[in-house]
Amino acid sequence: MSDQEQTSLEIAGGCAVGFTGSISCYNADAEARFSKALLDVGKWVVEESGSLLGHIKAAIVKEDGSGITLNLTDLENGVEHHGRLDPQEKVSFSFMCAVLDVDEHELKHAMWHALEDTGLDYSLDEAPCHCHDHDHHHHDEEGCGCHHHHDEDHGHHHHDHGEECGYHHHHEDQEPRHGGERCCHSHKSSRYEEVEVGDAMLTGTFSDLRPESFMSILESMDSIWDWICSVDGAPELIEVTIAPEDADWAVITMTEKDFTLLEGKFPTCKKAAFRLECVAIGVNEKEIKHRAFHALEDSDVKNTINGQPYCGGSHGCCHN
Amino acid sequence: MYVYILGGFLGSGKTTLLMKLASMYTKRGEKTALLVNESGEIGVDGATLKAEGYDAIELPNGCICCSLSGTLQSALRNIEKDIDPDVIIVEPTGLALPHKVKELVRVSMIDADETFIIGVADVQRFDDLIRKKEEFFTMQMSHADFVLINKSDLAKEGQIEEITSWIKKKFPGKPVISISAKTEENLDKVYEMMR
Numbered sequence: 237m238s239d240q241e242q243t244s245l246e247i248a249g250g251c252a253v254g255f256t257g258s259i260s261c262y263n264a265d266a267e268a269r270f271s272k273a274l275l276d277v278g279k280w281v282v283e284e285s286g287s288l289l290g291h292i293k294a295a296i297v298k299e300d301g302s303g304i305t306l307n308l309t310d311l312e313n314g315v316e317h318h319g320r321l322d323p324q325e326k327v328s329f330s331f332m333c334a335v336l337d338v339d340e341h342e343l344k345h346a347m348w349h350a351l352e353d354t355g356l357d358y359s360l361d362e363a364p365c366h367c368h369d370h371d372h373h374h375h376d377e378e379g380c381g382c383h384h385h386h387d388e389d390h391g392h393h394h395h396d397h398g399e400e401c402g403y404h405h406h407h408e409d410q411e412p413r414h415g416g417e418r419c420c421h422s423h424k425s426s427r428y429e430e431v432e433v434g435d436a437m438l439t440g441t442f443s444d445l446r447p448e449s450f451m452s453i454l455e456s457m458d459s460i461w462d463w464i465c466s467v468d469g470a471p472e473l474i475e476v477t478i479a480p481e482d483a484d485w486a487v488i489t490m491t492e493k494d495f496t497l498l499e500g501k502f503p504t505c506k507k508a509a510f511r512l513e514c515v516a517i518g519v520n521e522k523e524i525k526h527r528a529f530h531a532l533e534d535s536d537v538k539n540t541i542n543g544q545p546y547c548g549g550s551h552g553c554c555h556n
Numbered sequence: 557m558y559v560y561i562l563g564g565f566l567g568s569g570k571t572t573l574l575m576k577l578a579s580m581y582t583k584r585g586e587k588t589a590l591l592v593n594e595s596g597e598i599g600v601d602g603a604t605l606k607a608e609g610y611d612a613i614e615l616p617n618g619c620i621c622c623s624l625s626g627t628l629q630s631a632l633r634n635i636e637k638d639i640d641p642d643v644i645i646v647e648p649t650g651l652a653l654p655h656k657v658k659e660l661v662r663v664s665m666i667d668a669d670e671t672f673i674i675g676v677a678d679v680q681r682f683d684d685l686i687r688k689k690e691e692f693f694t695m696q697m698s699h700a701d702f703v704l705i706n707k708s709d710l711a712k713e714g715q716i717e718e719i720t721s722w723i724k725k726k727f728p729g730k731p732v733i734s735i736s737a738k739t740e741e742n743l744d745k746v747y748e749m750m751r
Contacts, residue, residue, distance in 0.1 A: 243619060243622040243623055244621050244622055244649075244651050244652050244653045245595055245619060245622075245649075245651050245658070247692060247695075248651045248689060248692045249689070250566070250651045251594070252594070252595040252649075252651070254595050286688075287566075287568065287681070287688070288681075289565070289681060289684055289685060289688060289689070290566040290567060290650070291566050291650070293600040293601075293604075294600065294602045295602075295603030295604070295607075296730075297603055301603070301606055302606060302607070303603065303607060304607055305603050305604040305607055306598055307600075307604070309566075309567030309678075309679055309680075309681075310567075310681070313680075313710070318604050318607045318610070319607030320603075321578060330599065330600050330603070332594070332599075332600055334594070334595055334650065334651065334690065336689065337688070341695075378601075381738035386683050412565070476702075485647070503718040
């Protein structure tokens with residue numbers, strides 16, 4: 237084939253992308269969740285190109301290569317399942333999509349989001365971010381394979397639990413990659429050097445954490461998100477890290493409206509240290525801190541907040 | 557040794573048909589080798605075949621009609637040397653041009669008695685495909701020895717006739733059979749046409 241000769245993929249106007257990785261605690265529920273990821277990608281393709289001309293496939297296999305495959309070629313028919321796989325501690329997966337008339341990078345992006353939205357305990361063999369141009373936020377209790385990559389090339393935001401976050405400088409020094417186009421994180425088009433990036437952090441102690449406290453914390457996070465939007469800010473991240481004395485940490489992350497991710501198990505305990513972090517574009521740190529303070533004050537979860545008083549006015553100062 | 561190339565668009569049912577053909581040849585007592593190709597770097601069809609009890613040689617991460625042309629020829633020579641099958645069934649990616657694959661088989665120096673292309677069209681997405689990629693679909697079907705209109709079990713009334721008429725008009729004289737690889741409808745007619 238000469239360099240100038242088009243490949244059949246180019247002639248057809250198609251693209252094919254995929255991920256490989258592994259899933260922990262695989263069971264029938266995980267199969268259903270993965271199946272939904274295929275459907276989500278299928279819907280995205282139809283929205284983008286008008287029809288699903290192509291296929292979306294996944295193979296979920298054990299070490300010996302046996303397992304199941306999922307195949308979606310038509311949204312009405314749904315996902316076809318081939319084979320059978322009993323619950324496994326760990327399985328490998330391949331997730332691929334070959335379709336027409338969509339942007340390859342956006343397709344990969346949509347696939348990654350579909351995977352994220354499954355709530356599966358998964359990891360990818362290769363970080364997807366190199367082509368995503370995201371300001372994603374990663375947690376690295378066990379270390380992320382793409383840490384250095386991000387730190388060097390992207391404005392991404394990483395946390396190594398227990399350490400101070402150093403993303404401030406990324407945000408200040410680097411341009412956002414999203415540019416406001418087709419962004420999945422509700423970012424606004426902006427340049428960090430032109431628009432203020434507010435980053436507020438409150439720490440303190442939660443008391444008497446019960447299962448229902450989880451919803452209360454989510455409501456607080458939600459109210460902060462809504463407030464940022466109400467003052468024409470662009471929320472980037474709202475995150476609550478809960479560190480009980482005798483249990484593993486839990487991290488609740490909100491990077492999109494109505495989408496939160498819980499890492500770890502929400503603890504029920506008498507006392508737990510917490511850290512609430514809010515990052516938003518177009519709102520200053522003091523304002524966010526103030527609002528976050530009130531969101532926690534209004535919450536049903538008993539808490540004490542460390543440091544100075546964050547609100548000098550009456551309780552009605554910012555509630556309206 | 558005969559070589560069959562399954563040509564058809566993505567999702568047209570080539571892998572399902574491949575499995576049926578492999579079973580048919582196995583029942584006939586003929587040694588069959590399966591070669592599947594996927595354009596993405598991630599191959600899934602091999603796992604599908606394995607899940608259904610078939611072993612296949614996978615060529616992922618490119619298209620055997622263009623970027624993986626050399627790999628295809630090596631694979632064919634290895635299959636001939638190591639397996640020496642009676643039949644090789646090649647399933648290229650759904651974005652491949654089967655006549656290019658056939659040409660590569662011809663120049664691969666394997667001792668093939670004859671190479672056939674089976675065109676596979678998909679009832680469900682035929683209209684969309686013609687509306688958006690008629691030229692490409694035509695290229696895929698143009699060198700087929702016969703065309704199968706697959707997924708007849710999902711066809712609406714009159715749809716098979718319409719598609720048959722379109723294909724016959726485009727490719728006069730080419731045999732056209734409506735089948736369902738899934739339900740095995742009319743597969744006996746296909747088997748009769750195969751060596």
